[in-house]
Amino acid sequence: MIRRALVLVLLAVLGALFAALWLGFTPAEELGLTGRYYAEHTAPDLGAANLVTAIIVTYRGLDTLGEVTVLFLSAAIVGLVLAGGRPAARRKPPVPAGELLATGSRLLVPLILLLGAYVIVNGHLTPGGGFQGGAILASGTLLLLLAEPLKRFSHGLITRIESLSGATFVALGLLGLVFAGGFLDNRLLPVGTLGELFSAGLMPVISVLIGLKVGAEFSSMLASLSETEDS
Amino acid sequence: MVSAMPSPILIIASALGAAFLLGLLDERRTRTAWAITLATLGFMGLVSALWLLALATGQSSTVDVFTAGTPPPFAINLRMGLAEAALSTLVTLTGLFAAIALKAPLWAHGRRAMAVLLILVMALAGIILTRDLFNLFVFFELAVIATAGMILLADDERALSAGFKYLIVAQFFSALLLIGIIFAYQVTGTLNLDGMLPDAGGAHAGVTATQVGAIAFFLMLIALIAELKPFPANGWALDIYESAHPAFSAIFSAASGAAALFAVDKLLAIGGDAWLGIATGVGIVTFLVANVLALPQRNDRRLLGYSSVAQTGLVLVVIGQRDILGDGYLFIAFGILVAHAVAKAGLYWLSGLIAGRGLEDWAALRTRPLLMLAFASFLALLTGLPPFPSFYAKWDLVHLLASHDRLALLGFVLFGTLIEAGYLFRWFGHAIKRAAPADSVACPAERLIPILTALVAAWGLGYLWGALSGQANLLLSLPLLFALAFVLLDWLPARIKNTLAIAGMLGYFALTYQDYDPLRLIFALIFLVGGAIVLLASYHAPGRRAGFYPSAMLMYAGLAMLVQAQDSFAFFAAWELLTVGSYFLILRGKASEPHALSYMLFSLGGAFLILAGFALAAQGQLQLPLEALGAVVEPLSGWVFLLLAVGFMSKTAVLGLHIWLPGAHAEAETDVSPMVSGILLKAGLLGLFILVMNMGKQQLYGVELTHLMLWLGALTALAGNLLAAFQEDAKRLLAYSSIGQMGYAVFGLALMNHLGWLMALMFVINHYIYKSMLFLSVGGVAKRTGTRDMYRMGGLITLMPLSFIAVLIGIIAISGVPPLSGFGGRWIFYNAILDSDARLPMIVLFFAGPIAFLYLFRLIHTIFLGQLKDEHRRVREAPFWIVLPQMLFVTMLIIFAVVPGMALRHVDAYISQFIPNGALSWQGLTITSQYGYWSPVSIMIIIGVIFMLVFGYLLLINRRAQKVKQFNIAFAAERPYRPETTHFAWNFFAPYRKALGFLMLPLVTRFWSTLTDLLNTAGDLGRRLYTGNGQTYAIHFLVFVVIVFLLGMGGQP
């Protein structure tokens, strides 16, 4: 009880801090320094229509690299943690998925994968991009896992995909260091004309890599987690 | 040049690439994976090192690395400057060697684990390099996750919960950090650190200008500081330290700590000086509290954890003081940081070799001298002893703090360091003294390499810092090198090493004797030549006598450097060296563990007072010539004098600071006791000499400080003599008598007149001779009889005649009875006090005088006279090598008694430079003062002649006397048959105890033990704060945030 009271008091002070922020906050009327720059230069410089993707993939590519690394890391560690898990043998057979789910999944999964692919490759033009698409791909995996809990994905494949895509990402970045303006500069390839699929230099490629990597990592996490599952 | 350098981005890219590629490897190809990991880490280290070299040598200047081909603030940029290079080198190399040490678990867990390690090191490097706030956040998250992963490598099941606790608190950190970042962006319109500074374009006036910005900045700062494990928000870290794999703890302590510190430093750089207070406050509180809480720790890794927390706090203090440190900032900060990193990494790697987790289990290292050396070096590194970087750094830090009147902070820093030294050296004592486990430590190469690298790094950095410091590089000073040489020669048999040592000391004296003034010459004679004579006794020791000579020579090196020292730095460095050496020396004694510790603590405490004194006196300079002490002006001079005097008197064991001495001197080995008593004590007197000669009389609040010293000296003499009279242990008796003698010397110095100083010097010489002699003879007797309790001995005169003669001469000399040299001291003493107008303290001294007879008579009677015990009937004379120096001392005493002028008249003349009036005149054989006269030679002759006449007469009338049996005595109505019951020895002065026993209450001891108990209890209660519950730790963090918010920002954003 005292604990809760103390927590409340502390959070109250923290809340006061937030309140001060809230009161002091006035929404910007104009774009800030960097925001304005992106709005002005993205299209001409990088030839990307989707500013967000441009920022993610190029301007703040290092963040993105770090962030796929986060996923990679989590996946690896989840694997580590669960490596010591119980042998699968001791599991009770789960309830078989219903007819509806089984069929539905067979119908949906291809569509999901297609949508994912679309979202990924159009990342630089329309809302979407590597992450979003990757997440969609992974949802496909999830659906499969739900449909047949005992299905085993080959971790080998997943890890290969994520490793390769990750390594390529880094490699491309380094290429940028050599052939273009710097690490992760997407102007290795011609910028092309705004709005076309094959434009914005490397951006679509990197999106694809990110998509694959994210998808693979989510999948491997889901897979490892599901392997631990014993209902 | 820059173009030739590999891009810093490679440090990050290579790690990532390797980490990803590891995934392609087959699970089973562990060896390859490990090789790749090591290669990558090595490459990262190489790149960083290249940059460090280029930047340090000025071949290259700080570079900004753009990404995305877009300039900041629109894209992320990295910066590689000197600090960045140094830190990334530190981080990557730590990672590399940790990877080597982690071989076993890495192989067990496979490539995934290695990828995690790579990414961890990469993330830390990123934290150091990046100039973008959000990027910083990303790298921090990476580091957090990777850490959580590395924790799993532990074989300790409990690590799991530790990791989870870490994840919990880390969530709080990142939430606050993110909110802070986004609002900082909202205020400044950029995420670039440099963009946060007041904008030239006038877009904004710096992030902290507005209220929102200030709060945002506070949130970021607090979140980053939290990564430094500040008190109280550090329970999670301690749990990790305790449970994680030690090789990883090394990274966690050394690398992660360094990276986080630099992040805070970067942030504070944009926050402005207004925020430094928070850093300082948090830092010093953490430093003090963590050290106190460490006191009751018994688990080595957790202890190291507390120490890490403390050290990080200390660096945070330095960061908080950057406003006054100026150019010295990097030198100081890195000096402490690097020392901490190397030492902690090394210690954690060492702990990987130790089977048990108790502090005593480190006794296992005893079988491995090399590892023991490493252990000692690391501890010295942590406590900031010379010649290591932290020593130079602390020296500068203290001086700068003093020159800017941040005295409270200065005091806290020194106090905290003292506490840390306390538990660290207690630990070392355990390792040296406690029973070693049967199975010696197994050290496979991959465990050994990192440790030895750390050891090499420690000494290398010591040299580097010595070269960088404005001071003399200690590792270039001949005496120290000579002493260190004995570390390498330790495999030689003791006799050869002894010969080398003696030759070296005499040689060094021959080399330097011209450059001393008469006073220093006397001290140099005692330290070097006297030391050599005492070393003769060491020939008796058989075998290799491992560890003895490095310690002894270290002490003598310190003494030699002390006499030569002309400026405060050299003096202080020498002081620390001789302290350390003598500590190791004393620690060798059988039951000396607690005494060695208390010696070390009192000495270090005193040393810190001296340091503070010098710092105050330096007034902004980083050192001052000792002569310049005189130039210090009121009211500062009073404080300087007080600090220095107390510091020096802690070595001369003045009353109140004396409790370490009896144990330390009594428990030491036979030939060590004379070194630490006859020789080492003089170091303090030399200090006092220099002090009073340069500063003269000083006042504080109208109190004449030298007058206080008079009282202290007199009371010390009284207490020392009284306590000596009631010892049953012969060596303790001598030790207490040393306290008394030093009291006389201090008194003489404090008289502040010509003869007073002369008397002090007389005591310096006399005490060296007779106390060394007595300790040797008593030690010899103890060796033969197997006990130090006098009442167990008796009647040894016929069996050990030479030792008896030595003791006889010794006690006649001490008691000051003519014709021996002690009388000279007394005579000068009387003349000196006639010159002085402070009369009350003398009364105390008059009282102390005759008491000397009590313990002296007891010493000789209960050991050599009275009834011989049955078990001693076959005792032989002490070993030749122990007797030889005694005989030398006997001759010296007699020579010095007949012609004291040899030594004294030069010093007499020298003193006249400071105090002209009151000098003695040395016509012919008579020494004349303005009050009296004294002719040693005629006294000797007259007494001799009378004695011979009477003796001849007795022979004439009673020549056929023959020795009768032991019990053939006129005894009242019975025939004694048991020596035990007939030898009147135990509690010899019972009536005296009845009369004055009340003066002997151990008040001082009680005071100090109460103090230490209080600290320990405080630590024991305080650490209950860490309940082990992750939520509680999270609450601690919030409490920390709130407190800092309320105190730091006055709750008024």
Next chain:
Amino acid sequence: MPEVAHIALATGFALVLIGFYGALTQRNLLRIIVAFTLATTGVNVVIVAIGHMSGRTAPILDAAVPAAEAVSRVIDPLPQALVLTAIVIGVGITALMLAYAYRLFETRGTLDIARLTELKW
């Protein structure tokens, strides 16, 4: 009439506080994890709210928003990019904590955080 941004911001902060409260008071590991997801969501909301500008559209150039007018037509894209990263990181950590929780339950047979206190003092 309060700005959308203000409302969003307030919601975000509220979520953060609620999440924290849950994380500090719940004793079940899983509930704590959920509480944290709540808090992270709150932080993300805050980020988005900062980026929001009334009367502007998404930062995507197309027929509706020609590149020339971008500066005056689109909202600040940066926070959106950041939030994406933040979300992903959050997911990673959540997954990690879940794995930890699972393993803890496996080895210790409990999900009660108050019983994982063998390391202390």
Next chain:
Amino acid sequence: MSFDWIKIPQALLTVFVVFNFGLLLNALIAKIAARVGRRQGIPIWQNYVDLIKNIGQRSLITHGVHFYLGPVFRLTGGVGLLLFVPTIYGSEMFSNLSFAGDLILALYFVFFGTLGMALGAAESGHPYSAIGVSRGLSQVTAAELPFALAVFAVALQYQTLSVTDIVAAQQGGILHWTLFTNPLAVAAAMLSFLGSMMRPPFDVVLAPQEIPIGPPTEYHSSYLALLQTNRAIFPIAKIVIYMNLFFGGAASWPVFALKVFLIYMVSVFVGVVFPRFRVEQSIRWFLIWAVPLGVLAILWV
């Protein structure tokens, strides 16, 4: 330096005179004490008889080298003490060997004999000797203190440590004696004098009843003879110091005889009146009664 050898016979003469004077004086004192106790007492030449008897006795016993040397130390101490102090003021002849050192020498040389004899006695291994020494040392630490203070007061008063100068400063009328110029010091000194004369109430060291004559227990025959000789010389030598420091010294042998006798009598008077103190009692007594006087004396100068 040139040493005029005539000093040697002169010194011997002093020793001879003082020796006989001492023997007679001791006997006289003993007789007086006996008469106070309604006893006949010894004949005045008794000491000569004892001395000759002891010398005549043949002893074959020694307990060891240092035991053998003990009496030698003792007597050397007595004679030396006598000779380091000028006996007769103004007479070059009887200034003895005082050129060797000043007051301090004399003060510290007092311990020479005591220490040597104590060691010798101790070697005999006789517990009573040890006990006696223990008591003696314990008492002396307290008893010597007031004397030391008094001496220091006197030295301060006359600003010199040379006995001759101190005596010189007291010449010219009885009122110039330290006794009157610095009564506190003298009072303190005389109290400590009582303690050093081994008479009641401070004679527990020799303790004639329970410990047969204390430290010298084991000494007999020729050893004892030396001790007796010393017992004739040593007290006189001591009293000479007191005389010189506090009572204006003596310009001639008759004055010398008178003053020494009177000073000696002080301790006798007290001795016959008071019972014996235990050691701790006497220590306290000195610290409480004598030391404060000494302190005052020093502060007063």
